[in-house]
Amino acid sequence: MVGNREEGIRKGPWKAEEDEVLINHVNKYGPRDWSSIRSKGLLQRTGKSCRLRWVNKLRPNLKNGCKFSLEEERVVIELQAQFGNKWARIATYLPGRTDNDVKNFWSSRQKRQARILQTPPTPSKSQKKQVEVSRDHEAPSFEARNISLSSEGESSSTFLQSLSSGIQNSETIKMLPLPDLVNPSRMFNFDQDITNHAEFSTTENNLCIGSQQLIPFPPALQAQRELKFSSEGQDHLPIFTDPYIDMFSSMDSSKLGNVAEFSFGQPFLEPLETIRTGVAREKIDLEPDCFFDDFPIDVFDQIELLPKSSQQ
């Protein structure tokens, strides 16, 4: 719908001529009196529509058509956590960005995460992003299917707690990569770069990924936790670019040795430099509802127990 002839109000995409009229009006009177634009017969647009057009598209120094930088993403995520969905307020911290930009960015991000983490009914070749958990040994205290993360309102961090408390020594849990948690085109490809099954296991008090013993991982999550991530060789080291959406993000492989380190925590509260260098802090406070709360809790519903090796 482009217009409403009954009321003489035009809607839909703006024409260049309309933009020109609007710009002339603002140059003459300033960005105000939006309703007068229509009452003067300059445009058949509502004052709201005029204001929106100016604020979102015509205003000087806008970063139109420019993707959010990592720094901007960091700011949005940090401020959203702080202010909530106060897009206009958040936008004031981002020169050249409008509340609409921020809103759209956040919306896309949410949708992306939701899509990534949702459980497809039937795994297909393209849907190998599901989480799959296998266990080599029975561990009565750990029932992956019954972590009760699907119950509404339950913190997804419960998953970590359940996981940490449930994994028994020498038990192996396999997890298929959440596809696009890491963007294969620009970052670490979980599928190829680690193994086809990233394998989480425990030995003594350590959590391992693949064959690598990675982190001390006591049965219960403690306040301070550091996680190391290692790979066989430099070739396998990913380039982590997204510090927030992606689990293993923000680390530049060129700056890492064979062991990359990352930390659970609230990355958006950390100095960006820490993220960029890829050198995790020594220790980070682990907030109970931090990283994993960014995901829909039902992501963990997909976790399934694979038959024990003895059953295969």
Added chain:
DNA sequence: AAGTATCTCAACCGCGCTCAT
């Protein structure tokens, strides 16, 4: 190459606040 899924972004809508009358 075609069909489908997903993403991006411009624009609209409704609600609530402020302020002039």
Added chain:
DNA sequence: AATGAGCGCGGTTGAGATACT
């Protein structure tokens, strides 16, 4: 104090672009 216009904000929609199969 009540009312209505103007405006700002957050949520939502839909078209076009792009990616994927």
